[in-house]
Amino acid sequence: MPEVLKAPLVVEFPFTRSLGPVQSAFLTGLRERVVLGVRTTDGRTLVPPVEYDPVTAEEIHDLVEVAPTGTVTTWAWNHAPRRGQPLTTPFAWVLVRLDGADTALLHALDAPGPDAVHTGMRVRIRWAGERTGAITDIACFEPHDGEPGQPSGSHGELAGDRVTGIVAPARLDYTYSPGRAQSAYIAELSTQRTVGERCPSCRKVYVPPRGACPTCGVPTAEQVEVGPRGTVTTFCIVNIKAKNLDIEVPYVYAHIALDGADLALHGRIGGIPYDQVRMGLRVEPVWTEGARYPDHYRPTGEPDADYDAYKELL
Amino acid sequence: MTSEEPSGVRDIAVVAFAQTDVRRTTDELSEVEMLMPVLHSVLDRTGLKTADMDFTCSGSSDYLAGRAFSFTLALDGVGAWPPISESHVEMDGAWALYEAWTKLLTGDADTALVYSYGKSSPGSVRDVLTRQLDPYYVAPLWPDSVALAALQAQALIDAGDTDEPALAAIGARSRRVATLNSRAQLRGSVPQGDYVVRPLRTGDCPPVGDGAAAVILAAGERARALCSRPAWIRGIDHRIEAHALGVRDLTDSPSTRLAAEKAGAFERPVDTAELHAPFSAQEVVLRKALRLNDSVRVNLSGGALAANPMMAAGLIRIGEAAARIHRGESDRALAHATSGPCLQQNLVAVLEGEPR
Numbered sequence: 001m002p003e004v005l006k007a008p009l010v011v012e013f014p015f016t017r018s019l020g021p022v023q024s025a026f027l028t029g030l031r032e033r034v035v036l037g038v039r040t041t042d043g044r045t046l047v048p049p050v051e052y053d054p055v056t057a058e059e060i061h062d063l064v065e066v067a068p069t070g071t072v073t074t075w076a077w078n079h080a081p082r083r084g085q086p087l088t089t090p091f092a093w094v095l096v097r098l099d100g101a102d103t104a105l106l107h108a109l110d111a112p113g114p115d116a117v118h119t120g121m122r123v124r125i126r127w128a129g130e131r132t133g134a135i136t137d138i139a140c141f142e143p144h145d146g147e148p149g150q151p152s153g154s155h156g157e158l159a160g161d162r163v164t165g166i167v168a169p170a171r172l173d174y175t176y177s178p179g180r181a182q183s184a185y186i187a188e189l190s191t192q193r194t195v196g197e198r199c200p201s202c203r204k205v206y207v208p209p210r211g212a213c214p215t216c217g218v219p220t221a222e223q224v225e226v227g228p229r230g231t232v233t234t235f236c237i238v239n240i241k242a243k244n245l246d247i248e249v250p251y252v253y254a255h256i257a258l259d260g261a262d263l264a265l266h267g268r269i270g271g272i273p274y275d276q277v278r279m280g281l282r283v284e285p286v287w288t289e290g291a292r293y294p295d296h297y298r299p300t301g302e303p304d305a306d307y308d309a310y311k312e313l314l
Numbered sequence: 315m316t317s318e319e320p321s322g323v324r325d326i327a328v329v330a331f332a333q334t335d336v337r338r339t340t341d342e343l344s345e346v347e348m349l350m351p352v353l354h355s356v357l358d359r360t361g362l363k364t365a366d367m368d369f370t371c372s373g374s375s376d377y378l379a380g381r382a383f384s385f386t387l388a389l390d391g392v393g394a395w396p397p398i399s400e401s402h403v404e405m406d407g408a409w410a411l412y413e414a415w416t417k418l419l420t421g422d423a424d425t426a427l428v429y430s431y432g433k434s435s436p437g438s439v440r441d442v443l444t445r446q447l448d449p450y451y452v453a454p455l456w457p458d459s460v461a462l463a464a465l466q467a468q469a470l471i472d473a474g475d476t477d478e479p480a481l482a483a484i485g486a487r488s489r490r491v492a493t494l495n496s497r498a499q500l501r502g503s504v505p506q507g508d509y510v511v512r513p514l515r516t517g518d519c520p521p522v523g524d525g526a527a528a529v530i531l532a533a534g535e536r537a538r539a540l541c542s543r544p545a546w547i548r549g550i551d552h553r554i555e556a557h558a559l560g561v562r563d564l565t566d567s568p569s570t571r572l573a574a575e576k577a578g579a580f581e582r583p584v585d586t587a588e589l590h591a592p593f594s595a596q597e598v599v600l601r602k603a604l605r606l607n608d609s610v611r612v613n614l615s616g617g618a619l620a621a622n623p624m625m626a627a628g629l630i631r632i633g634e635a636a637a638r639i640h641r642g643e644s645d646r647a648l649a650h651a652t653s654g655p656c657l658q659q660n661l662v663a664v665l666e667g668e669p670r
Contacts, residue, residue: 004342009436011380015449023450046561048451054556074472074564076464077512082441084456093461093511095560104560106452106465114512119472135451168449174380174436179344210390211347217364217393219350 005183009176015168022051025063028163030137033127034154036063037101047101048135066100068125069149070141073097073104077114084171086140092117096141099148108140116143124149133163181211184223189293192285196261198222204262227258230297231305232281233313234264237274252277256297257313264313271298280304326418327537327544328665329530330359331633331640336499336525336621339435345374345384349431349526350391356427356528360540364393367530368423370400371414373407373430374625377442388431399423406430407527407629408590408651408661414531415550424536431526432624439522439624446654448557460519460593462655464511466564467595471513473565476598478513482506484594485517485619492616499523499621518594518619525623527630545636545647545665549577552651552661559656567603570650570660574604577662579648584664586611586638586647588631592618596657600650604662610648614638628652632663639667 019027022038026049029036038049039062046054053060076093078085085091086108094117095104110126111117124144131137178186181197185208188195197209197220205224206213213220235254241247252274255264269277270286282302285294332355340348357363364370370392374385385402392398403409407430414426434442440458447453470476485506492498499521507516530540537544553569553576555562574580587610591597597617606612615634618627628651635647644667651661 006341009380017449019450027450046558048558048560050558054558054561073560074465074469076461076468076514077509078461079509079512082456082458084441084444084454086455093457093465095465097560103558106457106559107455119468135454166450166454168454170445170453172377172380172437172442172445176380176436177341179347180342181347182344210387211344212350212390213393214390215393215395217350217353217391219347 003183003187004177004180005186006175006177009174010171011174012169012171015170016165017168018165019163020051022049022061022063024162024164027133027135027166029154030135031131031133031163032154032159033068033131034152035066035068035098035125037066038062039064044102045100046103047098048105064100065151065154066098067149067151068098069144070096070098070101070123072109072117072119072121072123074119075109075117077117086136091140094123094141096123100151107138110140110142134166179211181209181220185209186292192287193225194227194258195223196226198224205260206263207258207261207265224260226260227285229282229284229300230256230258230261231310232269232277232279232283233257233310234279235269235277250274254297256283257310262313267294268296269298270296278304280307280310324419324421324533325537325546326415326531326533327541327546328632328636329532329537329541329544330356331527331529331637332356332359333497333527333626333630333633334525335497336523336623338499338521338523340433340524341435344387345379345431345433346388346391348433348524349388349429352526352528353391353427353429356530360530362425362530362540364398364427365396367425367427368399369414369417369426370398371402371410371417371426371428373403373405373410373629374432375404377445378432378434378439378624379436392427406625406627406651406653408632409552409653411529411531411629411632412550412552412661415547418531418533424533426531427528428531428629429526429528430626430629432626433524434522434624435524443655452559459655460514461511462559463519463593463595464514465559466599466656467513467518467593469564470595470598475565475602476595481513481518481594482515484597488613488617488619491614492620495615495620497621498616501616501620514593514595520592520618520622521620523621523623525621525626527626527633529629529633529636541640543640543642543667545639545667548664548666549579550661550663551576552659554659557658562656564656565599567599567657567660570600570603570657570662573660573662574648577664579604579662579664582646584610584646584648586614586635586644588615588617588635588647588649589613590618590628590631590651592622592627592652594619596652599657604648604650628661635663635665639665642667642670
């Protein structure tokens with residue numbers, strides 16, 4: 001069995017999220033160093049605030065300011081901070097019930113060590129130097145021995161523009177492995193050969209192979225070289241240029257049934273004006289120097305394939 | 315297609331169960347390659363083919379493999395020709411089983427194939443799971459899954475419900491009984507290890523692993539024909555609690571208790587329980603919520619502390635409970651599955667075998 005391939009894969013996306021009226025007030029408040037909660041109809045104050053009562057599902061919007069000081073309701077010592085977490089030095093995760101609130105907020109507590117942390121300890125907010133209207137405007141909490149903090153007297157009437165949205169970047173790192181069948185396919189491509197796998201039951205040849213026959217639900221293993229020539233079974237003309245793509249539009253993207261394959265794969269058609277591409281056109285791959293897959297397919301000059309030869313592969 | 319049944323409510327049973335070995339990595343296998351042997355195994359147990367299945371439902375998550383619509387590729391392992399009736403939940407397969415159960419209840423189907431899988435080795439599960447948190451107030455802080463479980467563990471310790479040695483004993487017991495479960499990832503004596511996030515040590519946390527599981531459900535006489543002792547689902551229910559951690563009492567699990575009540579778990583004692591408690595402290599919460607006393611055999615499979623393939627571990631709990639009934643080792647078993655941080659969502663099923 002050839003070596004199973006592995007490669008780093010990063011999935012990264014900046015999620016742009018809209019805020020509702022209560023979330024907007026809360027995050028605007030953090031920017032102004034004011035912590036707002038929301039009052040439920042039974043008189044409890046939720047911090048962080050939400051737009052719907054978690055018990056009754058009633059819409060709630062009665063904002064009330066709470067203090068920047070509070071009490072730890074539970075904690076956990078994090079000796080090895082991970083990427084993206086609030087502090088880069090060891091810290092405690094804490095749930096903090098701010099003075100005036102009935103529920104607890106999750107954040108980080110900057111403390112010298114686990115012995116300096118206990119449930120019931122008093123803490124206060126340490127504000128971030130630059131605040132944008134995000135939960136990270138609270139840099140962290142810190143131990144607090146003094147009096148309870150005083151609210152500013154604000155009731156959600158804050159100066160400046162309201163924060164109406166946040167951008168929440170997400171990034172996850174993977175080591176991707178495509179498994180046995182696709183590793184073998186990719187390994188063969190590096191020698192400019194295209195290899196599929198034949199289903200032991202229905203005898204169809206799948207390209208690229210995924211290790212299973214999607215029709216019969218049985219494993220495939222028998223390798224079959226297909227192509228290099230093939231037939232355009234269907235196509236579309238792309239008129240809008242994708243970002244970071246150096247292919248001029250319009251161009252043709254096609255399904256190509258390689259000779260010997262029972263499944264068409266995708267590819268770009270070149271070497272022919274876009275408006276002359278047709279179903280049945282016979283094509284062959286064009287490799288560029290050092291490439292790991294064909295750059296595009298071009299006409300072979302053969303007569304077009306008969307419709308009956310590829311109609312099952314549409 | 316289905317016979318009239320006098321009560322109006324159909325009897326539905328788990329008639330077969332299969333699972334993979336759970337392993338730390340399965341680099342050499344794609345998801346469908348990992349899944350296929352399990353699908354074949356569960357079908358072989360009943361003599362059925364995919365084409366015989368009235369409904370197919372699966373559970374998995376794209377975030378584990380970092381690949382969009384990965385469940386559609388996994389469908390290759392089922393064999394979707396002739397066309398099949400199929401559905402998917404972006405959750406543990408226990409919830410896929412719930413969907414299949416409702417499908418059978420309606421009379422639309424007599425048999426269902428339920429499967430789920432998780433290939434979590436490509437990414438870091440601790441970080442991946444942060445993406446299921448509240449995206450406004452919590453996810454931007456990247457609190458990992460161990461950290462959140464540790465907050466719950468400390469709350470239990472503060473409440474006097476447990477202490478660190480008691481937690482260590484839960485992990486040790488799980489791995490000791492798992493020596494009898496050849497599918498489990500961690501078996502036998504495993505050092506309790508250092509703190510991961512205090513108060514949880516390595517031994518309090520589930521191993522990260524890849525695995526898959528499948529069950530077949532059948533209704534009424536069909537179930538009797540397919541299995542000599544079907545595991546009848548007497549009740550099944552799932553409940554969720556408030557999303558915000560700071561709103562909840564982390565030392566209790568009212569959603570589990572309510573699901574158990576609705577599933578009929580408290581009507582008569584169970585002899586066996588399979589609990590999905592990925593962290594040792596969560597077993598303390600669940601035993602309390604489910605009122606399990608020492609006469610109940612809990613997690614004889616080793617539970618999630620011995621093998622916790624994401625998205626399959628909950629379905630495995632139902633499968634393990636059912637398999638004990640199939641083998642005559644249990645007459646009335648409770649199976650529990652969880653999802654989300656600190657036991658946010660909980661499913662309880664009550665399974666029974668007929669008198670022997």
